[in-house]
Amino acid sequence: MVSEFMESYTEWMKERTSWRTYKNEKLEKVDRKLFEEFIAEHHVTPFGNEPRFRLVDNFSEDGKIGTYGFIRGAQHFLVGAVRESPMSIEDLGYLFEKIILYATGLGLGTCWLGGTFTRKPAFEKMELGEDETIPAISPVGYKSDRGLIGKAIRWTAGSRNRKPxxxxxxxxxxxxxxxxxxxxxxxxxxxxxxxxxxxxxxxxxxxxxxxxxxxxxxxxxxxxxxxxxxxxxxxxxxxxxxxxxxxxxxxxxxxxxxxxxxxxxxxx
Ligand SMILES: Cc1cc2nc3c(=O)[nH]c(=O)nc-3n(C[C@H](O)[C@H](O)[C@H](O)COP(=O)(O)O)c2cc1C
Missing domain, CATH: 3.40.109.30 (putative nitroreductase (tm1586), domain 2)
Known part of the structure; x- marks a missing residue:
């Protein structure tokens, strides 16, 4: 609820975990608005590169949703694109994570997915320039139970473990x-x-x-x-x-x- 919404990135860092199973529900208008406003208002990166971000709907006109690895049910993806130049991937990582943390604050599930996504039809909406790449995407949506697959991935990726x-x-x-x-x-x-x-x-x-x-x-x-x-x-x-x-x-x-x-x- 918006009235209880407290902005503390540190708290959101502690709360965040990768989420791979989503409810088959589109974002409510209020959540989408807050999320998109946040993207529009946050641009500062450590080395001044200017990655751009968009919330892309993950469904085609026949209502089918795209699948990405073990992600289930995601109706929307956060997509980040950047021009290749020194420190541009680090700058994108910085801002992408800031958005992920804000989504966590809104109670939404996310999961970093690294790879080459440029050729996926859903991402044509990004209208990539010649020298731009999409190094990462993340589902954004309402969390569903992790299910067996989600639990197994957390186990094999050692998600709970961190180095001392x-x-x-x-x-x-x-x-x-x-x-x-x-x-x-x-x-x-x-x-x-x-x-x-x-x-x-x-x-x-x-x-x-x-x-x-x-x-x-x-x-x-x-x-x-x-x-x-x-x-x-x-x-x-x-x-x-x-x-x-x-x-x-x-x-x-x-x-x-x-x-x-x-x-x-x-x-x-
Ligand atoms: C750059 C990057 C790429 C990732 N790619 C994937 C991926 O392709 N598939 C996946 O299931 N998880 C992916 N993850 C999520 C990691 O496995 C996860 O962050 C890690 O195991 C720690 O777990 P936690 O996020 O729940 O704390 C990625 C994370 C990062 C930062």
């Missing part, structure tokens, strides 16, 4: 891992990174605290498109959680010569 702090977060360099809660004023932000969604629950983000600069890296393996999205999601959680703690910051690229380095957040 000491594998993800460090102080000064990768020689000094942090234990749970040892991030000082950044502890909430780091915990929100830890619980973020990632492709196959890989949690490829690594974070090094360096005073009031916080450096984001990816793990040892190749930096795939999925991983770029994962890093954008982590940046979103860290940034928004800090803001809600009264600690605003800015993003930059520093001259750090480590192939895993992605971006730095610095306190304002």
């Amino acid at each position: 702090w000491s594998e993800l977060f460090y102080r000064d360099n990768f020689e000094s891992p942090l234990n749970n809660g040892e991030g000082g004023v950044y502890s909430v932000g780091l915990e929100m990174v830890r619980i973020a969604p990632s492709s196959s629950n890989n949690q490829p983000w690594r974070v090094v605290l360096d005073g009031d600069s916080v450096h984001f890296y990816h793990d040892e393996k190749e930096y795939s498109t999925h991983k770029q999205l994962d890093l954008g999601i982590a940046m979103c959680h860290f940034d928004l959680a800090n803001k809600e703690q009264g600690i605003p910051g800015v993003w930059s690229k520093e001259s750090i010569s480590d192939t895993r380095y992605v971006a730095t957040w610095s306190k304002l």
Whole structure:
């Protein structure tokens, strides 16, 4: 209910889980309006790329709905498109996750789906430019019971599990891992990174605290498109959680010569 609606991204981060089974119901007008207004009003990304988003109806004129992997019953999809340029996939990941969190606040189910969706008929409505891609979509709708398939996927993807702090977060360099809660004023932000969604629950983000600069890296393996999205999601959680703690910051690229380095957040 709108009257009880409290805007707290940090709470929504804790609430969000991937949802794969939906009621066969279209969004009510009020929910659709709120959702589309949010998309229209939120544009700011860490590196200034301008991804665009649309809520696309997932049904053709004969009323049939498209199917995507294990997603059942979804009537609408959030679709994100962006021009290819440096940090554009991370920027899309950042803003896409912000929208996902807002949907969570509205009580709607979502599930990140990474892949190449450009050729699916439903997404022709995006009217993609030559240099634009659609790296991710998500169903948006009213949740139905997870069902056996949903439960099995959560089990195999290890959805409930997250790596411990000491594998993800460090102080000064990768020689000094942090234990749970040892991030000082950044502890909430780091915990929100830890619980973020990632492709196959890989949690490829690594974070090094360096005073009031916080450096984001990816793990040892190749930096795939999925991983770029994962890093954008982590940046979103860290940034928004800090803001809600009264600690605003800015993003930059520093001259750090480590192939895993992605971006730095610095306190304002
Ligand atoms: C970039 C990205 C791509 C994903 N792709 C898929 C997908 O194709 N199919 C799927 O069922 N889940 C997908 N997921 C959802 C992850 O499996 C899920 O976020 C992870 O297991 C953690 O579970 P949780 O979201 O419930 O916390 C994706 C997540 C991300 C961030």
